[in-house]
Amino acid sequence: MRISTWFWRGFAILVWLFLLSPLAIVILFSFANNVVTTFPMNGVSLRWYTALFDNIYFWDALRNSLVVAGSVGVVSTIFGTMAAMALARMRPKIAGPSMLAMATPVMVPPLMVGIALMVLYVSVGMKLSLFTVILSHLVFTQPFVILIVHARMVGFNYAAVESARDLGASPLRAFFTVTLPIIRPTIIGAALITMALSLDDFIITFFTIAGGNTLPTFIWGMIRTQTDPTINAIATLLVGLTVGLSLVAMAVTRYRG
């Protein structure tokens, strides 16, 4: 085998380790009996999880996170899928730039999006709450649903839908009885990705929430004040949730490389 091949293999493995080892360390030390997060490990313990589960504020944050992620998952997926259906039937010359425009909220730094939304809510007299957080999350999750579902609809065979329409089904009925069952895995995948993004968001949530916490703002409060290994436990839970959701999403949409 040639030296250059070995070089590229080594490089790729190093990058892979660089990407994954920090997360592996957080997960590993969430189960360690160490007061300071450093090697060597002093045995296995669930004490940080026990400490976390005894904290009532953790349960509040978890509940808020699930309420937000669940609502965003449902609403964003419905809105995004509707848009993708329309865009898939439009000429690529119009659909492409429209999707790019709709994706700009993802390209602007979240700090600016979060502040701009907060300024708007406060200026029109809306009280900041979980509802404003949900509205804000729609902005940056919707583009992902549109892109994912649109990509599926580009190769979609409309023959079956047209037969249903010719046989007298209304457009809505044709969608629910023909189109939806075919593209259901893609839509479920998009919904799970949306929830993972919503669960993980810190910056936009931070500016648009009033009191209370979601999991990331709860973690933020802990990181700023202490270096307590409980943070490893809650970070592990959050990573588990988001990675789990995205793995299921990849599996149902049959993502291959």
Add this chain to the structure above:
Amino acid sequence: MNATIGEIGRSRSILLAPSALVFVGLFVLPMLYFFVVSFWQVSLFDLDRTFTVKNYIRTYQEYLGVAGFTFLIAGIIALLTTLIALGFAYAVRFKVGRFGTILLFGALISLFGGYLAKVYAWKTILGTNGILNTALLNLGLIDEPSTALIFNPGAVVVTLTHYLLPLAILPIYGSMRGVSDLTIEAARDLGSTPVATFFHVILPQCRAGLIASFSFTFLIAAGDYVTPRLVGGPSTTMIGNYIESLFGFRFDWPLGSAMSFSTLFGCVAILAVTSYLLIRAQRR
């Protein structure tokens, strides 16, 4: 289809309406209003809506250095991230064979690995009592914990490169997957060396992915304030930290807005010039 053209147009508008409403009502309008705020000023904890450009003048006079420093850090991070992502995508696409799937899968997992969890992980790795220091002490390479690992620009570069790398890999690998093996074989048959093939056949076909990755990582790095706050220390205060503070205890929305939009326009200008130079360099 047995629907008339009018019906199709109407149903398309209905389908597009909810997401268009979200896009316009919760992105375009807030951003426009936020931009308008930059031309107002604060007096007695209230907004004074008389037109002024003094916030931009203040931004230029007081924060030009900070902005320059931020663009420099963001540029280093974007360049480093894009180059590593290019190497990784090239290796996965052409050099590692069936291991490619596992490697790419790892990158995808780390994409969803939690923003704060990653910054926190680097804090525990680079900290004074952190993993790296303990390892170096145990190996006898240093005698006392080094304080040079964290609370400096280097720590911010490492942390943000780690966070942004999977996001940069996706578009570059996406465009590299589109490079057909035929063109590479053709180049080889015509006597091209692997290096020449890389620069003249593969790289030009990945241009869109490279520009997308560089632009995205540059924008996100330039607008970040969490990483410099947690691992950057006082020596690495970026423009995002100042902007954030103006919406917290300092309460000066107009100045914060002027700083935000100056940063955004600065980023867009830098990215436009970079893309133009890249495209022109490749035409030669």
